[in-house]
Amino acid sequence: MVTSQDFKAALWRWSDALQAAAPELNTLDALLGDGDLGATLDKCASNVREALLSMPTELAGILKACANACAKASGSSFGTLLAVAFLTASKGVCKSESLDRAGIVRLLDETVAALSSRGGATLGDKTMLDSIDAIARALEAAPDDADLHRVGIEAARVAVQQYRQKPNRIGRARMFADKSIGMDDPGMVAVLRMTESLDGERDTQPY
């Protein structure tokens, strides 16, 4: 069960983690994209941090404030896609104060659908959608006594590994898709770093 209080606390860790990961993500993105993914997420994180100071108390409002914060980060597509993800989740939670496992899986699935329709990627294109979907499937399949944080982190890490030897099929990297084989998708690594940050007791691990 995730309450809005848990979620706010997690957002502080989420922004710390994104800012810490910015150089790593810039470097990865320089190989496949514009090299600005870390900078974009750094700005998203600082905007979210600023917004946290005056955030509402219910989940939908918190998620919508996050969407707005990401919408003013930059013109880069990843910032916009994060805004899409937050706004989709905000609409999905309605007025509830907490989310159970099934609710989280449903939100992740709705988010994948929204990101796909906005950004044009489909599952298998080697994007963050594949990571989010892997997390949703793993959460769904986990036994009742599982540590769901751990399940999510493991799924995100395995997704990065599984897609390493596949080509990028969308975005700038698709123009040299063969060159992208063997490289980690920066967006998928970003999702891994975000997922890790949601668990307060675990540190960033190599993947």
Next chain:
Amino acid sequence: MKKILNRPDDYVDETLEGLVAAHPEGFRRLGDDGRVIARAAGAVPGKVGIVTGGGSGHLPVFLGYVGDGLLDACAVGNVFAGPRVSDCQAAARAADGGAGVLQLYGNYGGDKMNFDMSQEFLELEGTQVRSVRVCDDVASAPPEERGKRRGVAGMVYAFKIAGAKAAGGATLDEVAATATKTADACRSIGVALTPCVIPESGKASFEIGNEELEFGMGIHGEPGIWRGKLKTADQLTLEMLDRLWAETGLARGDRVAVLVNSLGATPPEELYIMYRRVAAVLADKGVTPVMPLVGRYATSMEMAGASLTLMPLDAELESLLKAPANCPFWRV
């Protein structure tokens, strides 16, 4: 990089500062980072607002066409990079006179995503929004995939005609329908001779030999149809016309708007050498050119090259094209 600038990172903001200082009667700067340009006179109550947006480096596109009988506001991105979603929203709010807002912009993936997101936020606030994208670059996708084509100089006609329609008091749906009709009518193709340098990265938008040109290249250096030795102006112009002609459906007795546009460095002399050939071909085919535009309308900074746009006209499009309009870059 050989450019007149201060700090590369200040390129866009200092351009906007100078632009507003030079034309305070036309433009004002809005938004939390000053990345929205709006009509100085503000939104017109009861009129449909028209907004656009996109990367910098294309003046007069995009923000240059904010003016009377044209656009109401524009969201401004970095050079060749999309505007922020929040600036698209701020532009729409500045343009909203209570009759709804049309988002009218070029068909690029990032811009589409940001304007779609802006529309979603605006609709949550209760603003009526429609979006129309211009896809006029015939080199960027075959006719059966027209929706994938990039937006280039044809945007100028879309801004003008939608602007005139809105100024005439039409409803949001009517303005959107006319903008769609205009966007559907425009066909463009470009040739590139030299690249431009993106100030923030210091890198050229593409590389090309001294004796070479690229036919069909996009305004950000996107690959074209062929690359080869320079040709004469007449040969090039004929090949460009050829590429456009079949898709325009023009026949003897028709009327057409013609835009011969410089991508930045190509001087008016060379554009007129091209227009000379266009006029001769049109005369030969019995098609009448209407209000030909020859000059810098949609550029890529210092890129050398030109584009040709044709827009077949019906009575509605022609009268809206000729309706009064005024911005610092163009007066009709």
